[in-house]
Amino acid sequence: MNARRAITGIFTPVRQGINSLGHDPSKFQQMRGIRVKVRDGNLERALAMMQRLMQSSGIERMIKQEQTHHMKNSEKRILARKNLERKLRSQDHARKLQMILVKKVRGL
Known part of the structure; x- marks a missing residue:
C-alpha cells in the first residue's frame, strides 16, 4: 500500500500557491499564465484587469500571430x-x- 502511494505521488500534479514558492525567481518562471483575483464579487473589474495584463505581457499579440486563416x-x-x-x-x-x-x- 505504501508503494502504491509513492507511485501515485509521482504521477499526481503538485499544486503550489504563490506563497509556498518562496522568493526564488526561477520558481516563479515555472508558473505560466495570468492570475487575477476577483475582489468583492466584482467580475467586470477583474476582467478589465486581466485584459490589461494580457496586453502588457504580450499574450494578446501571440494569440493574434497564431492566426490559421x-x-x-x-x-x-x-x-x-x-x-x-x-x-x-x-x-x-x-x-x-x-x-x-x-x-x-x-x-x-
Missing part, C-alpha cells in the same frame, strides 16, 4: 508598413529622449 499579400504589405512606421516612430522618440538627456547632463 490565409492572409492576402496586400494585408501583409499593410502590416509590414505599419510595423515599419511603428519602429521608426519608436527610434525617433528614443533619439529625442537621448538628446534631452545629453542636454541635461551637459547643463545646456
Whole structure:
C-alpha cells in the first residue's frame, strides 16, 4: 500500500500557491499564465484587469500571430508598413529622449 502511494505521488500534479514558492525567481518562471483575483464579487473589474495584463505581457499579440486563416499579400504589405512606421516612430522618440538627456547632463 505504501508503494502504491509513492507511485501515485509521482504521477499526481503538485499544486503550489504563490506563497509556498518562496522568493526564488526561477520558481516563479515555472508558473505560466495570468492570475487575477476577483475582489468583492466584482467580475467586470477583474476582467478589465486581466485584459490589461494580457496586453502588457504580450499574450494578446501571440494569440493574434497564431492566426490559421490565409492572409492576402496586400494585408501583409499593410502590416509590414505599419510595423515599419511603428519602429521608426519608436527610434525617433528614443533619439529625442537621448538628446534631452545629453542636454541635461551637459547643463545646456
